[in-house]
Amino acid sequence: xxxxxxxxxxxxxxxxxxxxxxxxxxxxxxxxxxxxxxxxxxxxxxxxxxxxxxxxxxxxxxxxxxxxxxxxxxxxxxxxxxxxxxxxxxxxxxxxxxxxxxxxxxxxxxxxxxxxxxxxxxxxxxxxxxxxxxxxxxxxxxxxxxxxxxxxxxxxxxxxxxxxxxxxxxxxxxxxxxxxxxxxxxxxxxxxxxxxxxxxxxxxxxxxxxxxxxxxxxxxxxxxxxxxxxxxxxxxxxxxxxxxxxxxxxxxxxxxxxxxxxxxxxxxxxxxxxxxxxxxxxxxxxxxxxxxxxxxxxxxxxxxxxxxxxxxxxxxxxxxxxxxxxxxxxxxxxxxxxxxxxxxxxxxxxxxxxxxxxxxxxxxxxxxxxxxxxxxxxxxxxxxxxxxxxxxxxxxxxxxxxxxxxxxxxxxxxxxxxxxxxxxxxxxxxxxxxxxxxxxxxxxxxxxxxxxxxxxxxxxxxxxxxxxxxxxxxxxxxxxxxxxxxxxxxxxxxxxxxxxxxxxx
Numbered sequence: 063x064x065x066x067x068x069x070x071x072x073x074x075x076x077x078x079x080x081x082x083x084x085x086x087x088x089x090x091x092x093x094x095x096x097x098x099x100x101x102x103x104x105x106x107x108x109x110x111x112x113x114x115x116x117x118x119x120x121x122x123x124x125x126x127x128x129x130x131x132x133x134x135x136x137x138x139x140x141x142x143x144x145x146x147x148x149x150x151x152x153x154x155x156x157x158x159x160x161x162x163x164x165x166x167x168x169x170x171x172x173x174x175x176x177x178x179x180x181x182x183x184x185x186x187x188x189x190x191x192x193x194x195x196x197x198x199x200x201x202x203x204x205x206x207x208x209x210x211x212x213x214x215x216x217x218x219x220x221x222x223x224x225x226x227x228x229x230x231x232x233x234x235x236x237x238x239x240x241x242x243x244x245x246x247x248x249x250x251x252x253x254x255x256x257x258x259x260x261x262x263x264x265x266x267x268x269x270x271x272x273x274x275x276x277x278x279x280x281x282x283x284x285x286x287x288x289x290x291x292x293x294x295x296x297x298x299x300x301x302x303x304x305x306x307x308x309x310x311x312x313x314x315x316x317x318x319x320x321x322x323x324x325x326x327x328x329x330x331x332x333x334x335x336x337x338x339x340x341x342x343x344x345x346x347x348x349x350x351x352x353x354x355x356x357x358x359x360x361x362x363x364x365x366x367x368x369x370x371x372x373x374x375x376x377x378x379x380x381x382x383x384x385x386x387x388x389x390x391x392x393x394x395x396x397x398x399x400x401x402x403x404x405x406x407x408x409x410x411x412x413x414x415x416x417x418x419x420x421x422x423x424x425x426x427x428x429x430x431x432x433x434x435x436x437x438x439x440x441x442x443x444x445x446x447x448x449x450x451x452x453x454x455x456x457x458x459x460x461x462x463x464x465x466x467x468x469x470x471x472x473x474x475x476x477x478x479x480x481x482x483x484x485x486x487x488x489x490x491x492x493x494x495x496x497x498x499x500x501x502x503x504x505x506x507x508x509x510x511x512x513x514x515x516x517x518x519x520x521x522x523x524x525x526x527x528x529x530x531x532x533x534x535x536x537x538x539x540x541x542x543x544x545x546x547x548x549x550x551x552x553x554x555x556x557x558x559x560x561x562x563x564x565x566x567x
Contacts, residue, residue, distance in 0.1 A: 110404040131174065149280055165247060168216060173213075181232075199548075238281065252345060268403065269300075339366055343485035440535060442475075528562040
């Protein structure tokens with residue numbers, strides 16, 4: 063932790079104190095929140111003195127039933143992010159974050175999740191197509207000392223997914239303390255393409271999170287703006303000031319915005335372009351050459367960049383375009399910029415084939431096939447005027463149907479929208495065709511203020527009238543405070559049942 067960050071936090075504390083003293087005069091006009099907002103930039107200030115940690119690939123076994131079995135233990139621990147400071151953290155099979163799970167399409171997997179914390183948690187497989195009872199949302203609670211063992215068959219394309227807790231009202235805290243990990247899916251089509259895929263060598267997981275530390279090195283959990291907790295220090299795979307030594311001409315970065323509230327606009331310090339090859343649900347039809355990729359909380363992207371021998375380049379987050387007004391933009395991090403990761407090329411690089419001009423075929427869903435169009439308005443902490451109720455089923459979907467969901471951000475704050483179980487395609491944004499970076503499969507979409515996005519999806523299987531899936535804003539404070547709803551998938555003519563609150567011992 064640098065003295066500069068300590069000084070900034072001191073200024074913020076003073077500002078908050080002043081704002082609190084003036085609250086009676088300024089209540090309701092937004093000035094108090096404006097006083098708290100500040101611009102943050104670490105550009106040119108990061109030393110890049112620690113080698114990037116690479117989360118290990120999780121060990122697994124194949125049992126007598128042919129299932130690939132993983133074991134995860136959710137636990138408290140301590141991490142030394144900066145020399146001399148020990149930070150209380152949570153992790154899975156370790157002190158912070160979790161191992162990278164990896165499985166192939168067609169495999170039957172089982173994951174035994176043991177809760178060694180002293181409070182209830184859950185574990186959600188974000189982006190995964192699976193039965194509702196295995197989804198790990200707020201209904202699949204794991205008691206302290208309990209073990210939950212969901213199983214399902216991987217039935218979706220190769221993609222970069224992730225996993226994290228989803229306890230109702232506590233998701234932001236659990237993720238912020240360190241409970242997250244990647245879940246990589248492989249398939250034969252991706253394996254047949256000339257892409258970097260040597261995990262940890264030229265295929266690098268990049269889990270980006272922002273934190274605030276106090277002067278004793280502990281996580282500060284009260285630095286909440288409208289969007290949620292925004293930090294002034296970045297961790298990449300749990301590493302502060304990371305560098306990665308590159309030994310290949312081309313390197314693939316699997317980007318995950320694992321932050322609870324912050325949106326990033328990723329690029330490089332020299333503004334070089336790169337190939338965006340995949341988003342939330344897998345590879346694009348063809349690479350998209352760009353110099354920026356915006357990721358809101360929960361979104362992923364896969365990019366491939368080309369390096370020259372002996373060159374260094376900084377992976378950077380530029381001020382993201384949020385579409386918000388000045389005060390809201392500032393409080394949501396729209397003026398902030400960060401140096402994220404330094405890539406250091408060796409004197410001799412192994413040659414890499416060029417990125418293929420064609421990647422995968424993506425069958426386009428036809429709006430004419432949609433049997434239902436649903437409207438969702440996000441406003442404050444409600445969807446369609448209602449806050450989340452664990453005992454209320456908000457929507458009932460018929461298995462096998464194609465639907466269009468029109469999602470409107472109806473006010474001046476930023477949001478995004480995540481749907482469990484399905485990957486969707488973006489039809490349009492405010493009536494305009496989506497940009498190339500939104501041309502593939504997605505499960506999370508950013509929503510600027512007063513913007514409407516139309517999504518199309520197909521619910522292919524897994525009917526269960528009593529176990530809901532979630533849809534919600536993935537700015538986790540918003541989710542925790544009520545900006546979430548739930549739906550069940552039923553057989554034709556079947557009625558929904560009261561939600562089943564499953565709980566593991």
